[in-house]
Amino acid sequence: MKRIMTVTLNPAIDKTVTVDQLTVAGLNRIKEIRVDPGGKGINVAKVLLQFGSPVNAWGFQAGMEGQLLMQMLEEIGIPSSFFQTPGKSRTNLKVVDETTKQTTELNEMGQQPSDQAIREFLEAFEAEMKRTSILVLGGSLPPGLPQDFYRTLTEIAGKNGVRTLLDADGDALAAGIEAGPYAIKPNLHELQLLVGQQLTSDEAIVTAARKLLAGGTEYVAVSMGAEGALIVHREGTFRTRPFPITPISTVGAGDSMVAAMAHCMNEEMPIEEMVRWMTAAGSITASKPGTDVCTLDEVLRKLSEVEVTRV
Ligand SMILES: Nc1ncnc2c1ncn2[C@@H]1O[C@H](COP(=O)(O)OP(=O)(O)OP(=O)(O)O)[C@@H](O)[C@H]1O
Numbered sequence: 001m002k003r004i005m006t007v008t009l010n011p012a013i014d015k016t017v018t019v020d021q022l023t024v025a026g027l028n029r030i031k032e033i034r035v036d037p038g039g040k041g042i043n044v045a046k047v048l049l050q051f052g053s054p055v056n057a058w059g060f061q062a063g064m065e066g067q068l069l070m071q072m073l074e075e076i077g078i079p080s081s082f083f084q085t086p087g088k089s090r091t092n093l094k095v096v097d098e099t100t101k102q103t104t105e106l107n108e109m110g111q112q113p114s115d116q117a118i119r120e121f122l123e124a125f126e127a128e129m130k131r132t133s134i135l136v137l138g139g140s141l142p143p144g145l146p147q148d149f150y151r152t153l154t155e156i157a158g159k160n161g162v163r164t165l166l167d168a169d170g171d172a173l174a175a176g177i178e179a180g181p182y183a184i185k186p187n188l189h190e191l192q193l194l195v196g197q198q199l200t201s202d203e204a205i206v207t208a209a210r211k212l213l214a215g216g217t218e219y220v221a222v223s224m225g226a227e228g229a230l231i232v233h234r235e236g237t238f239r240t241r242p243f244p245i246t247p248i249s250t251v252g253a254g255d256s257m258v259a260a261m262a263h264c265m266n267e268e269m270p271i272e273e274m275v276r277w278m279t280a281a282g283s284i285t286a287s288k289p290g291t292d293v294c295t296l297d298e299v300l301r302k303l304s305e306v307e308v309t310r311v
């Protein structure tokens with residue numbers, strides 16, 4: 001079976017700190033600290049490894065922080081190809097407020113890749129398409145990369161018969177969509193920014209999402225946190241609602257959803273089943289600390305508790 005490639009152009013060390021109650025402009029004492037390898041594509045790869053899907057994580061890495069990231073990926077057992085560039089990979093700070101159960105994220109801009117690293121990446125990326133079935137593009141672009149970089153990668157994938165799942169926001173998402181990625185997974189906020197309007201009902205969300213089903217785009221999966229998701233496909237729309245959880249850190253919930261989508265597509269599962277996996281995976285990850293992710297057993301046990309309706 002061909003592999004799923006995840007691309008994290010702007011990876012991060014995720015440092016998650018827990019405080020009793022976050023006080024802005026005050027002193028906050030940290031109760032717990034944990035460190036995880038992060039960045040959307042890396043989180044997707046972590047979940048795919050749990051699911052037993054063949055995966056290869058690609059991206060850029062720099063400096064001591066990049067080395068640490070590579071070491072963490074190796075320890076977890078994720079096969080990876082990260083192109084080295086001068087500087088240092090970023091550290092993203094996630095502050096979990098135990099009282100409100102809310103997480104505040106402070107993400108660095110990231111390290112600009114050198115021209116040489118970009119050239120090497122693109123050359124190897126094109127060659128790797130032969131061994132790839134699905135490409136997952138996730139997260140922000142680091143400084144210095146053109147805003148249409150995801151469009152470029154999606155086009156290369158398309159020419160090689162590889163289906164692209166794009167999970168980005170802002171200009172990178174807008175430009176990437178032009179190449180017709182097979183699926184996109186905006187959260188509601190990202191979708192609203194993309195279409196330039198507030199979407200206050202399921203009907204409005206579905207109408208906006210349907211307009212994006214153009215070119216090669218067959219799926220628009222709109223995630224809505226505790227409310228679940230609307231997965232819009234050419235042949236029908238599915239509304240999912242998760243089982244109740246106690247959210248611990250929602251960081252990586254969206255990535256788990258994308259991973260489940262990639263896994264189910266690679267296994268050619270029916271859509272009805274795929275939307276269940278997506279929701280269960282996201283919700284289980286949201287109930288775990290830091291950027292820890294769902295396991296296969298946990299997802300299988302909860303599948304039947306996801307509410308799925310055809311819209
Ligand atoms: N509080 C919650 N309770 C239950 N399920 C949740 C909760 N938060 C997230 N989820 C699950 O995870 C999925 C994705 O969550 P969300 O919409 O927050 O994605 P996201 O904004 O892309 O996340 P992130 O960028 O933090 O990874 C949801 O559709 C839902 O299934």
Ligand SMILES: O=P(O)(O)OC[C@@]1(O)O[C@H](CO)[C@@H](O)[C@@H]1O
Binds near residue numbers: 012139251
């Ligand atoms: O700054 P970006 O690239 O948009 O998002 C990066 C990030 O917040 O996304 C992941 C969760 O989805 C984290 O592991 C990581 O820190």
